[in-house]
Amino acid sequence: MKIIGLTGGIGSGKTTVANMFRELGVPVYVADLEAKNLMNTSKVIKRQLIEKFGDQAYSNGELNRNFLAAKVFNDEVELKKINNIVHPKVKEHFEKWLTKQTSPYIIKEAAIIFEHNRQHEYDAIILVVSDKQKRLERVMKRDNSTREKVISIMNNQMADDVKIPLSDYIIENTTIEDTKIQVEKLHQKLLES
Numbered sequence: 001m002k003i004i005g006l007t008g009g010i011g012s013g014k015t016t017v018a019n020m021f022r023e024l025g026v027p028v029y030v031a032d033l034e035a036k037n038l039m040n041t042s043k044v045i046k047r048q049l050i051e052k053f054g055d056q057a058y059s060n061g062e063l064n065r066n067f068l069a070a071k072v073f074n075d076e077v078e079l080k081k082i083n084n085i086v087h088p089k090v091k092e093h094f095e096k097w098l099t100k101q102t103s104p105y106i107i108k109e110a111a112i113i114f115e116h117n118r119q120h121e122y123d124a125i126i127l128v129v130s131d132k133q134k135r136l137e138r139v140m141k142r143d144n145s146t147r148e149k150v151i152s153i154m155n156n157q158m159a160d161d162v163k164i165p166l167s168d169y170i171i172e173n174t175t176i177e178d179t180k181i182q183v184e185k186l187h188q189k190l191l192e193s
């Protein structure tokens with residue numbers, strides 16, 4: 001079974017594209033979502049996060065997202081500590097999930113692949129790109145966020161120009177209709193390859 005990575009910058013349309021693959025019957029694993037779930041449900045993660053960041057990492061048994069976000073804000077070292085705790089568990093969870101799938105290929109949606117040099121974990125990588133202005137408007141609307149906040153996140157991410165040559169397939173998320181056509185074509189290609 002082929003493992004196809006699906007990545008892209010903030011608001012590029014990863015989730016939108018992932019849902020289109022899902023509609024075609026392709027199993028989709030959303031790494032960020034599973035990471036969030038595991039941070040609340042895995043005893044090992046919980047224990048390790050409390051060891052590293054203190055009791056405040058959780059409040060009433062629930063992950064204290066704001067506390068951790070403030071800890072890692074602009075701090076690569078602290079962020080790495082969280083990733084080192086969470087990533088191995090997500091990997092384990094993904095591998096277990098993978099054994100239950102029966103399709104010719106699966107999609108793993110992950111915001112970060114190239115940034116952590118994880119491209120070797122995939123048979124091929126799809127990059128979703130979209131006009132920067134559109135991304136900005138869509139995320140501001142979706143998250144009720146300010147222009148400055150979205151721009152600062154965008155500026156902290158690896159640029160599309162760097163990711164394009166590293167990717168196997170590019171989906172240009174323009175209109176929903178056009179993107180769907182690209183997804184259907186790619187789906188056929190992936191089934192044949």
Ligand code: ATP
Binds near residue numbers: 009013
């Ligand atoms: P993030 O990196 O923040 O998780 P993402 O890459 O998963 O974002 P989406 O959530 O799929 O991006 O898209 C961002 C927003 O733009 C969503 O509200 C989505 O509904 C909307 N959107 C995505 N693609 C299109 C499109 N082609 N036309 C109109 N709206 C779109």
